[in-house]
Amino acid sequence: MLSSSSLDTLFTKARSHKGWLDKEITSEQILQIYNLLKFAPTAGNCCPARFTFIQSEEAKRRLKPTLDSGNVDKAMHAPAVVIISYDSEFYNKLPYLAPHYDAKSGYEGKEMKIKFAGEFNSALQGAYFIMAARSIGLDCCPMLGFSKEKLNQEFFPEEKNISTFICAIGYGDESKLQNRAPRLDFNEACSIL
Known part of the structure; x- marks a missing residue:
């Protein structure tokens, strides 16, 4: 079993950060994240997710008009902001x-x-992306507040990849966090049959 400290890092003390410290992430960290997340379970090992890391100022300028104001x-x-998308031709790798x-x-031809397999499995892989980033000491902010149509046109004009969600990563500025919102208790969210 993981230590309490590890569980805190991955779950109980992890937060979705909205503010960031001025500290870059490295190519080695990006590679480390992928080398962990690639072991995420997917249906029939289809692995449809693709990860586009937006780091340069030019790439961020392209991303900005696709984002909701908030x-x-x-x-x-x-x-960095990562576009988690799925390859609509993922089956060619099967x-x-x-x-x-x-x-x-x-x-x-189906x-x-x-679409169903791509969306579902890339979301699973995206969740593992968050856990992998947290496990190497980075913070995350997953987001759906963007125009998928605009983002897909901008970054995937060939229409092969289709965005699922985006996730900012880096070193979160804890001074900008609000108090943690509550979660549902076990009896409100779970049942044992």
């Missing part, structure tokens, strides 16, 4: 990713199945 500062001041059976034929 997310502009959160994203523009973060060391002969490599799922060599034990003909998984590719189960998706080819647009709704591709």
Whole structure:
């Protein structure tokens, strides 16, 4: 079992940060995040998520018009914003990713199945992205407040990748946090049958 300190880092003391310290993240950290998150479970090991790291000022200028006004500062001041998207042709990698059976034929030409699998599994992989970033000492701010249509046109004009959500990462400024909002108790959210 993980130590209490590790559980605090990943869960109980982790927060969604909206303000950031002026401290960059490195390419090595980005690689470390991916090398952890790639082990996320996905249906049939389909691994549809793609991660686009927005770090340069030019890339942030391209991102800014796609953001809802409430997310502009959160994203523009973060060391990086990651677009978690899914590859709408992820099934082409299945002969490599799922060599034990003909998984590719189960998706080819099935647009709704591709969309459902892409959205669901890239969200799972995105959740693992957050946990991986936290596990190496970074803070996160996942967001849905953006125009998916504008963002997809700007960053994925070939229409192959489709955004799921975005996530700012860096070193959170704890002085800008509000008191933690409550969560539901076990009996309000869970049942055992």
